[in-house]
Amino acid sequence: MPDTSDALVAALRQALGATAVLTSEAQADEHARYLSDWRQRYHGRARAIARPASTEEVATVVRLCAQHGVTIVPQGGNTGLVGGGVPDASGLQVVLSLSRLNRVLAVDAANLSMTVQAGCTLAQVQDAAAAAGLLFPLSLASEGTCTIGGNLATNAGGTQVLRYGTARELCLGLEVVTAHGEVLDALSSLRKNNTGYALRDLFIGSEGTLGIITAASLRLHPRPKGLCTALVACADMGAAVTLLQAARRDLDAGLTAFEVMEALPLSLVARHLPDAAHPIAPFNADPTSVPPPWLVLMEHTSSVSDTHAAESLQGWLDEVLTTGLAQNAALAHNEHQRRAMWGLRESIPLAEKTEGLMVKHDIGMPTSAVPAFVEEAGRAIAQRWPDARVVCFGHLGDGNLHYNVQPPALARSGPALAIFEGEVNALVFGLVMARGGTLSAEHGIGALRRDELARRADPVALATMKALKQTLDPTGLLNPGRVI
Template identity: 55%
Template sequence: MSTLLQQLRQTVGHEHVLTPETDLSAWEQDWRQRARGKALAVVRPATTDEVAQVVRSCAASGTAIVPQGGNTGLVVGSVPDDSGTQIVLSLQRMNRVRALDTENLTLTVDAGCILQQVQDAAAQASLLFPLSLASEGSCTIGGNLATNAGGTQVLRYGNARELCLGLEVVTAQGEIWHGLSGLRKDNTGYDLRHLMMGSEGTLGIITAATLKLFPQPAAQLTAWATVPDLHAAVQLLSLAQRQLGAALTGFEVMSQFSLSLVAKHLPQLNVPLYTQSPWCVLLELSDNESEAHAHQAFEILLGAAMEAEVVTDAVIAQNLSQAQALWQVRESISMAQAQEGLNIKHDISLPISSIPAFVAETDALLEREIAGVRLVNFGHLGDGNLHYNVQAPEGGNSQQFLQTQEDRVNTLVFEQVRKYQGSISAEHGIGTLKVHTLPRYKDATALVMMRALKQALDPQNIFNPGKVLP
C-alpha cells in the first residue's frame, strides 16, 4: 500500500493525500452519523486527468474507490467500509464553472461544484438552474447526478436526470468518456448518460456535467394553505394543475406533527396556521408574465379551493422575504426531527392517488404494532414522493428504538409500499442502508441486468463496492 500512496501523492500532490494520521472524520462519517468507516486515505484530485490516473493506480493494485462529493447523502452510500483498505476519492477541489452558453441555455461545470454555486452561476446570467434541495449549500452537482436527486421543483422541471444533457466520466479502467454534449437530441446508441446518473458511483466517476438552464420567471410566488386531510391535498393538487398548468413549480405537503417539531426546536421560525389543521400545503407558482398576474392566479385558485372545501385557510407571501421564510419552515423539518432524536427515515414514492389511503392505513398499522410511535410525514406530493419518517415514542430512548425496531418498521412500511405499487427509494438512493432490502422489492430480472452492467463496466468491483447491489 505504501507504493500506491506514493503514486497517488505523485499524481495529486502530497498535501492532497490525507491518511489516518490526520482527522478523516469529515470523509469517513456519513451525514446522518449512522455509520463511520475507515479509509486507507482520502485523495483530492483537481482535474479529470488526475482522477483518471488515480483510478488507474488503484485498479492496478486492486484497491477499491469510494467517490464522494459533499457527503450529504442519506443512505450511507459515500463513505468507506471499516476495513481501512478503501480510498475515498473526494471531488471537492474540482469546482470550476467551465462554460456558459446563454443561447443554448447550458452550463458546464466540474462535478465538485456546490449546487448553490451552480444556481448562482446561472442567476448571474439571468437564467435558472432549478434543482433545489435543503442541502444545496453543501451538496455537489456530481453527487446530485450520481444519486439522481429530486428536490422541491421536480413537479415542473424533473429530477437531476432531466436537467443534464452531457457528462464527463472516468471509467473503472481509468479511461475518460468525453460526453459533455449540449445536445437535446442525440440518437446514436445507448444513452450512457442516463446509465451513470443514479448509479451512486458504482459504474463510473462523474467529473463534469453539462446542465440545462431555463429563463428566469418574471415572478415567483409562494402560498401556504391548510387542508382537512390528505385526500383534500390531492384534490388541491389536481385543481392547481388544471388552473396553473406548468406554472405550478412546487407542491409540498407537511403533517401537523412534523411542523410542531419545527415550532418546538426552531422557535425563531414562524410556522403559520399549523395548529388549525392536520395538514398544510406549500405551493409555488412561477409566472412568465408579471407578479400581479401570478398573484391573481393564486387568489383565483385558492378561492376556488375554499369554495370546494378543499382548503380551509391560506396565506400568500407578499414578498421574497416572506416566501423564503415559508420555504425555510419546510426545509427545516429534517433538522427539527434530528433535534428530537434519532429516527427511521423512509424516502418512498407512490401513485399520487394512493397516498391518502397508504398513509391512513400505514399510520394505523404502525400505531397498532408499536405503542407510542410518532409519525413525521412530509414531502413532495406533486411528484408522489413522501418522506415517511418514524420517531421513537416521546421520552423513550431513540438509540434503543433504532436498534430494536428499525428492521421491523422498515418491513412494515416497505410491505405497504409494495402493496400500493410504490418504490422504497424515490430520491435518496440505495447506498448500503437499503442494499440488502433491495432484492425483496426490486424485480428479479432487473437485478440480473443491473449485475450484468456492473460486471461489464467494473469487472474488478473497485467502484463503491457494497453499494446499490448486494
C-alpha cells in the first residue's frame, strides 16, 4: 500500500514536524537502532519511525495510524530481551519512539514521589531522585539506555526487587494514550486510592499492547544511610535458600539484594574476564582454585551508617559461618571492593556470550522449590544431553533464576539447535510449571514467549487476556503479535 504509506508519512510529518518522522529511505543509519533488538535476535523494518515530543503528539500519531489502518510498535530504550519492541519484517508498521518525552516533570520530596515522562532513561530518573536526597530503587544493567516507560510497560525487575518490588510496586500512577488516541489521566501520586478498577496495573506489564504509557508518577524511598555487601559460599542450593530465609528473618528490610551464582558461570568469568573473577579474599586466595558450588552476593543497608551496616552484617555472617550454613564469607570493606563483587555478578552475561550460544530461560518459582528444581533439571539435562552445560545464576531472593543451557557441540546451529531449543524449553518449563513457577519472571513475553504462553497459561486466564485486548484495542493497532 505505497499510497497509504505516503499519505500517512505526510500526515505524520505535518503533525510532528518533518524531522520527527524518520523513513528508511532518508535516514538508513539513524533508522537501524530502532529496528533490531540489542541482542540482535530480532530484525524488522518500518514504514516510519515517529518521534513525538508530547503526550498530545503521541495521541495524534495513534489517531493517524488508526485512520490509515497501520499498526504501531511503541518503543522506549529498545533494550528488551523478548523482541517486544521492534517492528516485524513487513515494513508496514510504524515505530512510535517515546525518546523525546524525556522530562522530569516534578519531584515531591515530602510525598516521596516524582512525576516523569515515559522517555526518561532509568538513570535519569535515579539521578533526579538522588538530587532530591531520595532513592528510586529500580536498578538494571541497561539503566543508562532503558526508559522508565519501557520499564513500566514490561514491569522490569532487577537487583533490588527483594526489598523494593518490581516496577509495578514503584509506580503510583500513569498517563496513557489509548488505542483510540485518547489520553487516560491516572497520573496520581497517591499511596492509597480506591476509586474503581486498577487501570494503572492493567497497563503495567502489558508490553505496549493495551495502551502507550506517556508519563508516570513514581514512588521514591529514603536513601539508606549505610550499605554493606558480602560474598558468601554455600555447599549447595538448599543451603543458599536456608541462608536466604535466615537473612530475611534476621535482617528484615535491611536485606536489599540476594543474588546467586553457580560454579560454572564463575568459571566462565575466570576464563573470559579474569580481572573480574576474584574480587576479594578468600575468594581470590588462589585464582586457580575451584569456585564454591554456589556463591551468594548479598547486600545489607542500614538507616544509621556504613559502619553500622558492616558491623551488623559481619555479626550475622559470623553466626551463619558457625552454624555451617555458609562455607566461607567476605565483606566488602570499601566501595572498590563492593564494586568488584557486583562486577563479578554483572560479568556473567558477557562471559556467557563470549563462551558461545546459550538457550536462555528467565524462570521463577517459589524459593522453597528452587533446590529440588535445580537438582532435578540438572540431572534430566545431563541424562538427555551429556555434553550440554547449565549456566545458572540470578535473583534467588525473588525465586528468579537465569537458567541458561549451552547446547551440545552438535546442536549449536541450524535445525539441530532449533530442535534442541524446543526440547530443552519443554523440559525446563515443564519442571518449572509443575512447581507453580513461571516461564517469564522478569523479561516478559514479547514475541519470544508468545506461543509458549498460549500453550501453558491457564485457559480461563488466557481467554480473559484476549477479551481485555479486544476491548481496549479492538482493531489490533498496538504491538500486534506480542504477548497474546
